[in-house]
Amino acid sequence: xxxxxxxxxxxxxxxxxxxxxxxxxxxxPTVYDxxxxxxxxxxxxxDLLVRVxxxxxxxxxxxxxxxxxxxxxxxxxxxxxxxxKGANREGKTAxxxxxxxxxxxxxxxxxxxVQQPTHTPRxxxxxxxxxxxxxxxxxxxxxxxxxDGVYFDTATFPAYGELAKLKLDSLQAGARVGVxxxxxxxxxxxxxxxxxxxQKRDMEWDSPWGKGFPGWHIECSxxxxxxxxxTLDIHAGGIDHLPVHHVNEIAQSEAxxxxxxxxxxxxxxxxxxxGAKIAKSDGNGITPHDLSKQGFSPLDLRLLFLQxxxxxxxxxxxxALQAAHKRRLALQAFADLRFQLKEGxxxxxxxxxxxxxxxxxxxxxxxRTPEAFAALSGLVDSAETYLVAxxxxxxxDGFLAFLDRxxxxxxxxxxxxxxxxxxxxxKREQARGAKDFEHADTYRQELAAQNIELRDxxxxxxxxxx
RNA sequence: GGCAUCGUGGCGGAGUGGUUACGCGAAGGUCUGCAAAACCUUUUACACCGGUUCAAUUCCGGUCGAUGCCUCCA
Numbered sequence: 001x002x003x004x005x006x007x008x009x010x011x012x013x014x015x016x017x018x019x020x021x022x023x024x025x026x027x028x029p030t031v032y033d034x035x036x037x038x039x040x041x042x043x044x045x046x047d048l049l050v051r052v053x054x055x056x057x058x059x060x061x062x063x064x065x066x067x068x069x070x071x072x073x074x075x076x077x078x079x080x081x082x083x084x085k086g087a088n089r090e091g092k093t094a095x096x097x098x099x100x101x102x103x104x105x106x107x108x109x110x111x112x113x114v115q116q117p118t119h120t121p122r123x124x125x126x127x128x129x130x131x132x133x134x135x136x137x138x139x140x141x142x143x144x145x146x147x148d149g150v151y152f153d154t155a156t157f158p159a160y161g162e163l164a165k166l167k168l169d170s171l172q173a174g175a176r177v178g179v180x181x182x183x184x185x186x187x188x189x190x191x192x193x194x195x196x197x198x199q200k201r202d203m204e205w206d207s208p209w210g211k212g213f214p215g216w217h218i219e220c221s222x223x224x225x226x227x228x229x230x231t232l233d234i235h236a237g238g239i240d241h242l243p244v245h246h247v248n249e250i251a252q253s254e255a256x257x258x259x260x261x262x263x264x265x266x267x268x269x270x271x272x273x274x275g276a277k278i279a280k281s282d283g284n285g286i287t288p289h290d291l292s293k294q295g296f297s298p299l300d301l302r303l304l305f306l307q308x309x310x311x312x313x314x315x316x317x318x319x320a321l322q323a324a325h326k327r328r329l330a331l332q333a334f335a336d337l338r339f340q341l342k343e344g345x346x347x348x349x350x351x352x353x354x355x356x357x358x359x360x361x362x363x364x365x366x367x368r369t370p371e372a373f374a375a376l377s378g379l380v381d382s383a384e385t386y387l388v389a390x391x392x393x394x395x396x397d398g399f400l401a402f403l404d405r406x407x408x409x410x411x412x413x414x415x416x417x418x419x420x421x422x423x424x425x426x427k428r429e430q431a432r433g434a435k436d437f438e439h440a441d442t443y444r445q446e447l448a449a450q451n452i453e454l455r456d457x458x459x460x461x462x463x464x465x466x
Numbered sequence: 467g468g469c470a471u472c473g474u475g476g477c478g479g480a481g482u483g484g485u486u487a488c489g490c491g492a493a494g495g496u497c498u499g500c501a502a503a504a505c506c507u508u509u510u511a512c513a514c515c516g517g518u519u520c521a522a523u524u525c526c527g528g529u530c531g532a533u534g535c536c537u538c539c540a
Contacts, residue, residue, distance in 0.1 A: 030538075
């Protein structure tokens with residue numbers, strides 16, 4: 001398997017530390033609001049990575065964190081989110097808000113057929129581990145304390161910023177707002193923040209340095225190492241995390257352990273809407289729920305995101321989603337041919353195995369989904385024309401199972417049409433044979449009313465759902 | 467201001483130094499009882515200007531444009 005490693009900026013052959021097991025960490029959501037479709041695009045892509053790794057014979061330990069702490073103070077009232085404001089008005093706490101959005105997040109992942117990660121640790125449930133990691137850094141002389149927290153001293157970590165190829169001299173620190181002037185360097189970041197004097201936060205814990213809460217980066221290091229050890233095989237995340245979050249994760253992790261934090265770094269690019277980044281502040285933070293209300297299935301969205309490569313910045317639009325929806329229906333119609341095997345059909349077992357091999361090859365080459373789908377399209381077209389013979393049933397079923405394993409589109413999850421519907425089709429065939437086209441069309445219309453369309457082939461009628 | 471990335475046909479989206487990506491859509495046609503499907507044709511595809519080359523969308527340089535990051539952000 002080949003993966004593009006941000007660490008080296010090139011395609012590399014992937015080799016895990018253990019022969020058959022892969023330790024994968026992916027940055028999860030901060031649960032203070034609904035996740036938009038761009039967020040989910042990233043999780044769908046890492047789900048694909050896990051699926052392809054499994055298909056390649058690996059066992060995958062997948063850890064995805066839930067950031068349920070950070071900036072939720074007791075009197076949050078910023079941003080435009082009405083529910084959050086409402087929650088505050090109703091006297092809810094940061095804990096309630098985190099719980100609400102965590103549930104929403106997992107429900108959406110389920111609907112999008114993203115597999116359940118092996119572990120989904122909450123930051124609030126791993127405070128001791130985070131404190132321990134900060135203590136280790138303190139012991140090794142990588143920290144200093146100022147009035148609002150314990151900070152990581154980037155000057156003590158010469159490799160700081162290497163992953164993102166940061167040129168610290170040329171970065172414009174002055175553009176930042178709210179920089180604590182006591183920081184030794186603008187790049188230093190908080191490991192532990194103190195609760196401001198006279199304040200009481202919903203979320204705060206005791207620590208050796210005083211009451212407070214963990215910094216924004218330390219949870220990922222603490223929890224990934226807790227479950228996967230000091231060196232991860234793969235650390236994946238959104239491209240936006242590269243220059244700050246991932247750079248800081250590396251610094252604090254490697255400074256504490258002395259060993260490489262991750263062997264492979266994967267970054268997914270952003271989904272754009274109308275050529276611009278998705279941002280709630282711009283009012284384009286579309287959620288899967290918004291699309292459901294418009295009649296789209298979560299699987300339409302899943303297919304749309306799988307059609308583009310994870311490293312390119314894909315553009316979302318209604319038309320593109322509609323196109324994906326229709327493509328999915330066509331794929332479903334292809335899968336439903338398994339209920340309509342025809343004697344004399346021409347598709348043979350090796351037609352499926354050849355395409356399966358070709359698709360897997362593309363996916364193992366840095367998850368090249370566009371090429372994999374292109375390879376599939378040829379077969380779908382052939383199947384539509386030549387149909388599938390009964391003696392290819394096993395191969396066909398096996399192929400559909402393969403498609404569901406790698407793409408998660410649930411193609412083999414459909415059911416056959418009912419006996420009544422089959423009866424209608426038979427009646428229509430009879431009427432047609434007798435050149436009673438009036439009745440034949442009546443039967444066809446009856447089926448159409450049940451969202452079933454017919455097309456006639458030399459081997460008989462074929463139905464497909466709309 | 468600094469650092470990056472990218473500009474492909476109506477839309478989405480791959481890829482390549484010389485041959486149809488693929489999907490969705492539109493127009494015409496063949497076929498069909500009518501449809502559907504399929505097939506054929508059309509819808510002037512690779513931002514612009516130079517350069518290298520027998521040959522560039524594909525390499526090099528420049529121009530213009532778009533976007534991202536530098537601040538929590540998938």
